[in-house]
Amino acid sequence: MSNFIDLFFNLDIMAQAWPLLLKGLIITLKLCAVVILLGLAGGLLLALGALSPRKWLKWPTIGFIDLFRALPPLVVLIFVYSGLPFAGLELTPFMAVVLAFFLNNSAYFAEVFRAGIQSVPKGQPEAAQATGLSQVQSLVHVILPQAIRNVLPDLLSNTVEVVKLTSLASVVSLSELLYSANMARSITYNSSPLVLAALIYLAILWPLVRLISRYQRGLAEH
Amino acid sequence: MLEINQLEKCFGTTQVLKSIDLSVKPGELVFVIGPSGSGKSTMLRCCNRLEEPTSGSILLDSEHVTECHGRALDKMRLKIGMVFQGFHLYPHKSVLANVMLAQVKALKRSKPEAKARAMEMLEHVGLAHKADAMPSELSGGQQQRVAIARALALDPKVMLFDEPTSALDPELVGSVLKVMKQLRQEGMTMLVVSHEMEFAREAADRVVFMDGGVVVEAGPPEDIFGNPKSERLRAFLSRLQPTTAA
Ligand SMILES: Nc1ncnc2c1ncn2[C@@H]1O[C@H](COP(=O)(O)OP(=O)(O)OP(=O)(O)O)[C@@H](O)[C@H]1O
Numbered sequence: 001m002s003n004f005i006d007l008f009f010n011l012d013i014m015a016q017a018w019p020l021l022l023k024g025l026i027i028t029l030k031l032c033a034v035v036i037l038l039g040l041a042g043g044l045l046l047a048l049g050a051l052s053p054r055k056w057l058k059w060p061t062i063g064f065i066d067l068f069r070a071l072p073p074l075v076v077l078i079f080v081y082s083g084l085p086f087a088g089l090e091l092t093p094f095m096a097v098v099l100a101f102f103l104n105n106s107a108y109f110a111e112v113f114r115a116g117i118q119s120v121p122k123g124q125p126e127a128a129q130a131t132g133l134s135q136v137q138s139l140v141h142v143i144l145p146q147a148i149r150n151v152l153p154d155l156l157s158n159t160v161e162v163v164k165l166t167s168l169a170s171v172v173s174l175s176e177l178l179y180s181a182n183m184a185r186s187i188t189y190n191s192s193p194l195v196l197a198a199l200i201y202l203a204i205l206w207p208l209v210r211l212i213s214r215y216q217r218g219l220a221e222h
Numbered sequence: 223m224l225e226i227n228q229l230e231k232c233f234g235t236t237q238v239l240k241s242i243d244l245s246v247k248p249g250e251l252v253f254v255i256g257p258s259g260s261g262k263s264t265m266l267r268c269c270n271r272l273e274e275p276t277s278g279s280i281l282l283d284s285e286h287v288t289e290c291h292g293r294a295l296d297k298m299r300l301k302i303g304m305v306f307q308g309f310h311l312y313p314h315k316s317v318l319a320n321v322m323l324a325q326v327k328a329l330k331r332s333k334p335e336a337k338a339r340a341m342e343m344l345e346h347v348g349l350a351h352k353a354d355a356m357p358s359e360l361s362g363g364q365q366q367r368v369a370i371a372r373a374l375a376l377d378p379k380v381m382l383f384d385e386p387t388s389a390l391d392p393e394l395v396g397s398v399l400k401v402m403k404q405l406r407q408e409g410m411t412m413l414v415v416s417h418e419m420e421f422a423r424e425a426a427d428r429v430v431f432m433d434g435g436v437v438v439e440a441g442p443p444e445d446i447f448g449n450p451k452s453e454r455l456r457a458f459l460s461r462l463q464p465t466t467a468a
């Protein structure tokens with residue numbers, strides 16, 4: 001038993017590994033912030049493209065969304081990081097991860113936004129237009145607030161997925177949280193840093209997951 | 223004031239409107255009746271270009287509604303108020319915010335100015351005390367009156383009503399019709415699609431009967447209801463009010 005605690009919950013080793021993990025956590029959080037913000041913006045634009053009446057815009061956009069929803073994110077990441085240099089495009093690990101996850105994540109956010117926008121009754125934009133609002137104003141003030149409210153749990157779920165996704169960045173040696181923890185493990189010959197990393201992920205994501213459940217139950221009750 | 227000339231509308235290969243001619247003079251209330259699917263809503267929706275006419279022209283104060291695009295069309299729509307069967311209030315905004323939104327964003331009124339105007343209009347439809355309520359807290363009749371206030375706050379030249387009372391419980395219809403009568407007395411120009419025949423008799427200057435995408439008959443309510451000429455109108459009226467059928 002004490003052996004088990006020594007191997008997985010060794011507080012001394014956790015304390016030793018903490019500075020390294022903190023650095024990793026900061027990179028993870030930066031990565032999340034950039035990928036989520038870009039993903040939200042890209043997802044919204046893609047959703048608008050996919051809903052456009054213009055066929056030349058609509059079909060390529062839908063193709064793009066489908067492609068990056070179907071491709072495993074790790075495949076995209078390794079391609080961007082190791083494949084693109086053959087075409088002369090060499091990215092830092094951070095940039096590669098941002099690009100790969102942006103492609104993946106904007107496609108997911110696009111589907112969420114598209115469902116949200118389609119959940120708003122047609123009468124809403126019609127009422128907005130009939131009162132002289134432009135299409136952009138109708139989108140910003142009438143459609144999007146309702147669309148986002150209708151798919152808020154899905155937007156949050158997607159955000160949770162992004163945080164988890166960033167752990168894949170360890171594959172291209174980006175020293176985010178998981179990579180740092182694994183490094184600490186190999187230095188200390190002890191698994192406690194990995195457990196600590198898991199606890200940190202849990203601390204970030206558990207409240208979000210709770211929030212989503214509560215929100216979904218709230219929606220179901222209404 | 224509002225002039226519809228040879229308006230045609232096709233959805234794909236089906237022609238829904240066939241050369242409609244109709245004009246509404248300033249201060250006039252023109253009432254449109256007709257069976258379901260006759261194209262009443264489509265005609266109304268062409269007037270503010272929620273539907274794109276296939277051909278023909280629509281003029282408001284001799285300005286071509288049908289030739290506006292982009293910003294010019296948005297501006298033109300400010301002059302054409304529309305009230306829908308389903309109200310279409312913005313559910314995420316308070317009553318007051320519903321009535322203010324287009325004033326601020328489209329008419330570019332200042333917020334205090336828009337608020338004052340909104341309160342004035344809510345007062346007008348008897349709902350000033352509901353300014354801070356959310357639409358979901360109102361009855362259908364109240365929601366529809368807010369929708370009317372929202373349109374009126376933009377100082378439109380003409381108001382289009384598409385079955386404004388059809389979605390309402392019978393006991394709530396009166397409150398909306400009362401507001402419409404009041405509007406008429408104030409000289410608002412109105413084009414109304416509705417099945418409220420009593421209201422048409424009382425308040426309409428002219429009644430237009432549409433069937434199959436054409437205007438079959440038009441005239442003062444006494445003539446349309448009392449002395450229908452076409453067979454189709456007679457059939458329509460008898461189906462509507464079997465007891466009063468000749
Ligand atoms: N967007 C559309 N696409 C295809 N057909 C349409 C569309 N909108 C309306 N129509 C058709 O046009 C015809 C006229 O419809 P419209 O809604 O104008 O009739 P209406 O007189 O308002 O009927 P109601 O009394 O039921 O409201 C109907 O046959 C309808 O099916």
Ligand SMILES: [Mg+2]
Pocket residue numbers: 262263264384385
């Ligand atoms: Mg209709």
